[in-house]
Amino acid sequence: MLGSFFFLLLLMLIGFLVGGILIYAYRNQIGDYVMKELYTSLNSSYGRADRKEVTETWDFMQKVFSCCGVYGDVNSSTSWAFYRTTLWFLNQTETSMKKYVPDSCCLSMMGDNLTRCVGGMGYEHIAPARGPPVYPAIENGIMFTEGCYSAFIAFLSDNIKVVGGVCVGVAVLMVLAMTFALCLCRRIKDDYLFD
Numbered sequence: 001m002l003g004s005f006f007f008l009l010l011l012m013l014i015g016f017l018v019g020g021i022l023i024y025a026y027r028n029q030i031g032d033y034v035m036k037e038l039y040t041s042l043n044s045s046y047g048r049a050d051r052k053e054v055t056e057t058w059d060f061m062q063k064v065f066s067c068c069g070v071y072g073d074v075n076s077s078t079s080w081a082f083y084r085t086t087l088w089f090l091n092q093t094e095t096s097m098k099k100y101v102p103d104s105c106c107l108s109m110m111g112d113n114l115t116r117c118v119g120g121m122g123y124e125h126i127a128p129a130r131g132p133p134v135y136p137a138i139e140n141g142i143m144f145t146e147g148c149y150s151a152f153i154a155f156l157s158d159n160i161k162v163v164g165g166v167c168v169g170v171a172v173l174m175v176l177a178m179t180f181a182l183c184l185c186r187r188i189k190d191d192y193l194f195d
Contacts, residue, residue, distance in 0.1 A: 002185040006178050013174045020167065035149055038070045039078075047088030047102075058148075059104035067151035068105035068144040075132045079147035080105060084131065097121075100128035107142040117143045 045051040069079035083089050083101050092098050099118040103109050106117035119129035127140045
């Protein structure tokens with residue numbers, strides 16, 4: 001049993017190390033793939049009744065990372081302004097209540113603030129009703145303007161020491177567990193031989 005435990009931990013450690021090396025080596029390709037999938041899911045699946053999970057995931061991500069859209073900053077056509085090209089935006093039927101961004105892109109989801117954030121009636125002169133480029137006169141202070149991929153990468157960059165520390169800590173625990181398993185296995189073998 002201890003030998004099996006050691007062997008399984010060794011396989012997990014090797015997989016952990018190989019996975020980390022592959023992620024680092026192919027980080028650009030992984031990033032491109034993730035962005036492509038984000039664009040696809042937001043464009044074709046967001047807001048559809050049969051894809052409720054996608055909508056809920058986007059809404060959750062936009063709230064947690066204070067972001068809106070896929071990539072870029074306030075002046076990017078692929079951050080908050082990307083919603084104008086999605087099926088969600090094009091399928092809205094009520095033109096008087098047309099939203100340019102979903103509620104989850106808003107800092108405040110209450111009354112007039114929500115109307116101001118999503119571009120409702122009376123707020124046609126500011127973003128998101130006015131698209132990029134956004135200059136100070138049309139800026140909307142209660143709408144998230146950074147893309148979610150950009151926000152997630154910034155979050156990882158800001159917390160790289162924590163992520164690295166957790167990874168090193170897990171690897172050290174695995175090595176310690178393998179060492180203890182070998183020591184205990186040897187001790188049991190010695191006790192068995194001398195009894």
